Amino acid sequence: xxSIEQVSQCKSFGGWLKRYRHTSDALGCDMIFGVFLxxxxxxxxVPALWWLSGLTCTDxxxxxxxxxxxRAAELGLAIICPDTSPRGTELPGEHDSYDFGSGAGFYLNAxxxxxANHYRMYDYVTEELPKVANTHLPLNGECSISGHSMGGxxxxxxxxxxxxxxxxxxxxxxxxxPAGCPWGIQAFSRYLGEDRNEWSQWDASQLVHxxxxxxxxxxxxxxxxxxxxxxxxxxxxxxxCIAAHYPLTLRMxxxxxxxxxxxSSFIDEHLDHHARALGLMPGETS
Amino acid sequence: xxSIEQVSQCKSFGGWLKRYRHTSDALGCDMIFGVFLxxxxxxxxVPALWWLSGLTCTDxxxxxxxxxxxRAAELGLAIICPDTSPRGTELPGEHDSYDFGSGAGFYLNAxxxxxANHYRMYDYVTEELPKVANTHLPLNGECSISGHSMGGxxxxxxxxxxxxxxxxxxxxxxxxxPAGCPWGIQAFSRYLGEDRNEWSQWDASQLVHxxxxxxxxxxxxxxxxxxxxxxxxxxxxxxxCIAAHYPLTLRMxxxxxxxxxxxSSFIDEHLDHHARALGLMPGETS
Numbered sequence: 140x141x142s143i144e145q146v147s148q149c150k151s152f153g154g155w156l157k158r159y160r161h162t163s164d165a166l167g168c169d170m171i172f173g174v175f176l177x178x179x180x181x182x183x184x185v186p187a188l189w190w191l192s193g194l195t196c197t198d199x200x201x202x203x204x205x206x207x208x209x210r211a212a213e214l215g216l217a218i219i220c221p222d223t224s225p226r227g228t229e230l231p232g233e234h235d236s237y238d239f240g241s242g243a244g245f246y247l248n249a250x251x252x253x254x255a256n257h258y259r260m261y262d263y264v265t266e267e268l269p270k271v272a273n274t275h276l277p278l279n280g281e282c283s284i285s286g287h288s289m290g291g292x293x294x295x296x297x298x299x300x301x302x303x304x305x306x307x308x309x310x311x312x313x314x315x316x317p318a319g320c321p322w323g324i325q326a327f328s329r330y331l332g333e334d335r336n337e338w339s340q341w342d343a344s345q346l347v348h349x350x351x352x353x354x355x356x357x358x359x360x361x362x363x364x365x366x367x368x369x370x371x372x373x374x375x376x377x378x379x380c381i382a383a384h385y386p387l388t389l390r391m392x393x394x395x396x397x398x399x400x401x402x403s404s405f406i407d408e409h410l411d412h413h414a415r416a417l418g419l420m421p422g423e424t425s
Numbered sequence: 426x427x428s429i430e431q432v433s434q435c436k437s438f439g440g441w442l443k444r445y446r447h448t449s450d451a452l453g454c455d456m457i458f459g460v461f462l463x464x465x466x467x468x469x470x471v472p473a474l475w476w477l478s479g480l481t482c483t484d485x486x487x488x489x490x491x492x493x494x495x496r497a498a499e500l501g502l503a504i505i506c507p508d509t510s511p512r513g514t515e516l517p518g519e520h521d522s523y524d525f526g527s528g529a530g531f532y533l534n535a536x537x538x539x540x541a542n543h544y545r546m547y548d549y550v551t552e553e554l555p556k557v558a559n560t561h562l563p564l565n566g567e568c569s570i571s572g573h574s575m576g577g578x579x580x581x582x583x584x585x586x587x588x589x590x591x592x593x594x595x596x597x598x599x600x601x602x603p604a605g606c607p608w609g610i611q612a613f614s615r616y617l618g619e620d621r622n623e624w625s626q627w628d629a630s631q632l633v634h635x636x637x638x639x640x641x642x643x644x645x646x647x648x649x650x651x652x653x654x655x656x657x658x659x660x661x662x663x664x665x666c667i668a669a670h671y672p673l674t675l676r677m678x679x680x681x682x683x684x685x686x687x688x689s690s691f692i693d694e695h696l697d698h699h700a701r702a703l704g705l706m707p708g709e710t711s
Contacts, residue, residue, distance in 0.1 A: 149682055149684055149686045149687075150647075150649070150680040150681045150682065150686070150687070150690070151686040151687075151689070151690055152689075152690045153690075156686060203489070203490055203685075204489055204490070206492035206495065206689065208686075208689070208690075209492065209689070209690075209693075361436075363436070394436040395436045396435055396436065398435055399489075400435045400436070400437040400442060400494075401435075401436070401437075403437070403438075403492065403494070403495070404436070404437055404438045404439075404494075404495075407495075
């Protein structure tokens with residue numbers, strides 16, 4: 140178990156926003172992650188929401204732009220923001236495009252050279268970082284997961300592949316069927332190779348057919364999102380959920396785009412969705 | 426009266442965040458400003474809060490980081506964010522430091538060359554831009570003013586110098602006595618020259634003695650703000666307000682710093698302060 144080093148701290152809504160650096164064995168590099176600890180964490184361990192960010196993001200975007208701390212502080216919910224890819228590895232071509240390599244880890248375990256030695260974000264966000272966070276921070280081990288765009292894809296696959304690990308899942312504008320869209324096809328081809336059976340292990344619209352646990356799933360999607368038709372394909376996931384008898388709440392939000400202004404408009408409802416599943420809103424169940 | 430050109434729009438909390446470009450006569454250059462229009466503005470004109478930003482900011486920082494849109498949408502309050510200095514003027518030395526020139530207009534009218542032809546942010550934010558906004562946007566003309574750091578200074582001097590123009594004023598971490606701190610001394614020397622009588626026309630702690638109207642003033646200041654002692658000097662304003670019998674609510678916030686994480690933590694209370702003065706919270710008076 141690696142140690143962690145505090146990079147910064149900042150008071151926010153009576154709690155603390157902190158950033159930590161640690162050495163990741165899964166990724167083979169140093170990583171920074173951010174955490175919001177609500178005021179309740181000063182007296183007792185609290186549950187956590189994992190937030191997975193989208194293409195080009197780091198651990199910082201969500202904390203700066205989503206406006207989630209206000210409601211999280213009221214609920215007593217920690218939020219943990221991992222980075223979106225390994226850092227400092229300097230692999231050939233790693234920084235050449237916004238939608239592959241650095242900032243675009245796609246929350247999978249790569250099998251192809253040169254990515255396989257470092258691009259193991261799935262192991263990092265589902266196994267290694269939770270152990271680090273639960274060891275060093277005042278968390279009670281109960282958690283849920285959410286994310287935006289590429290991170291919405293990440294949240295969905297992490298939930299579908301790990302029965303018992305999360306109490307609820309949600310996503311904003313997720314890449315619902317990466318095996319069938321340009322962003323995903325590029326990433327899966329290069330990280331995973333051309334075996335489509337391997338791809339199906341990282342595609343929410345295919346994984347949902349095999350999910351062993353039916354978690355509350357909430358998805359918000361803006362109708363004015365420039366990536367909606369070509370890249371995000373919520374209809375693919377909706378059809379798959381119907382076929383798999385998996386309960387999905389998909390809300391199309393008239394006029395909203397792909398930005399964090401959209402996320403911030405509805406983040407409180409997502410936090411409440413998770414708080415209900417985590418038992419933070421007594422008398423209510425999701 | 427110049428026309429305005431919409432640069433972008435984005436739906437947010439049921440309202441719209443829009444950015445406009447226009448040609449400013451006061452500044453002699455093209456400027457961009459941002460506005461949040463709450464959903465209520467679709468059916469009737471609404472009052473506005475003017476937000477003046479701090480050093481290095483543009484019109485965008487507040488809208489991205491402060492998390493104000495949620496409460497503004499509930500209240501039916503528009504928010505207008507001007508830029509912090511003229512743009513595109515390319516004066517000698519204009520871009521050499523973060524605390525003077527571009528991004529650091531200090532909301533005054535410069536009298537010294539080469540600044541006097543363009544650095545007239547006071548006229549811009551108190552006269553020209555309100556006329557532009559009230560002409561082209563669904564605003565009812567009633568307004569209040571607030572800001573952060575250099576923008577807190579701006580909000581205070583605009584309020585103190587313009588009886589009847591604003592219904593209330595507030596500030597986060599304002600530069601309370603620029604004539605007595607390094608940021609202000611540099612700016613006033615270069616924009617205004619060495620006549621300290623001229624400086625006193627742009628210093629909140631001096632202007633308050635001559636303010637003809639006693640507006641509700643709310644100031645929040647973090648105790649862990651790195652600029653508190655050397656640059657911000659809320660104690661100077663507090664003493665001046667006591668001497669001038671001017672009602673000031675100054676709240677020292679334990680552990681908070683100078684960032685927008687501080688602003689976001691208390692922005693709702695500032696919006697409510699202004700909403701009461703603007704008559705948006707029936708049955709309450711500030």
